[in-house]
Amino acid sequence: MIYPKKFGINPLYPQAADFEVIYKDTLSGSGVITKRYFAQGDLLAMVAGEEMSEILQHTLQIAPDRHMYDPYFTGYFLHSCSPNVSLDMSKRTVTALCDIEAGSFLSMDYAETEDVLFKQFPCSCGSPNCRLWITGRKETATAPYVAALTSSAGLMATAQMTGEY
Numbered sequence: 001m002i003y004p005k006k007f008g009i010n011p012l013y014p015q016a017a018d019f020e021v022i023y024k025d026t027l028s029g030s031g032v033i034t035k036r037y038f039a040q041g042d043l044l045a046m047v048a049g050e051e052m053s054e055i056l057q058h059t060l061q062i063a064p065d066r067h068m069y070d071p072y073f074t075g076y077f078l079h080s081c082s083p084n085v086s087l088d089m090s091k092r093t094v095t096a097l098c099d100i101e102a103g104s105f106l107s108m109d110y111a112e113t114e115d116v117l118f119k120q121f122p123c124s125c126g127s128p129n130c131r132l133w134i135t136g137r138k139e140t141a142t143a144p145y146v147a148a149l150t151s152s153a154g155l156m157a158t159a160q161m162t163g164e165y
């Protein structure tokens with residue numbers, strides 16, 4: 001079991017036989033990899049954490065002013081603009097959006113759950129749909145991105161984003 005005993009016993013909680021938190025690289029930090037195959041539509045796990053009112057690096061939003069702090073599993077999901085898992089925070093479930101091979105990093109779209117991110121960031125997920133700058137679903141880009149718009153690279157990024165928004 002990945003979660004501490006204080007979270008209680010639930011056979012659907014993520015199991016150490018199925019997942020592992022490993023260091024990826026300096027850009028992404030640590031992530032969660034799968035240790036077995038999951039098919040599209042599979043329930044990967046039910047998730048849990050401490051509920052709080054603040055947004056932290058490892059929280060996921062469960063209601064407009066409620067966040068779940070899970071520094072064991074979901075808190076390490078990487079962001080992708082073409083993610084391989086979807087989170088339903090009302091049901092506390094993680095499901096596979098596509099077939100996921102063993103040894104894959106789990107990725108979600110942070111804007112699926114978050115109105116406002118702990119920190120906005122540039123994305124280099126490589127997806128054709130990459131939004132390039134990641135914000136929560138209810139916030140606008142902050143100063144670093146606006147500053148990037150004045151550079152030629154930023155202008156190219158803006159052109160690519162037009163289709164997305």
Ligand SMILES: [Zn+2]
Pocket residue numbers: 080081082123124125126127129130131132
């Ligand atoms: Zn991206």
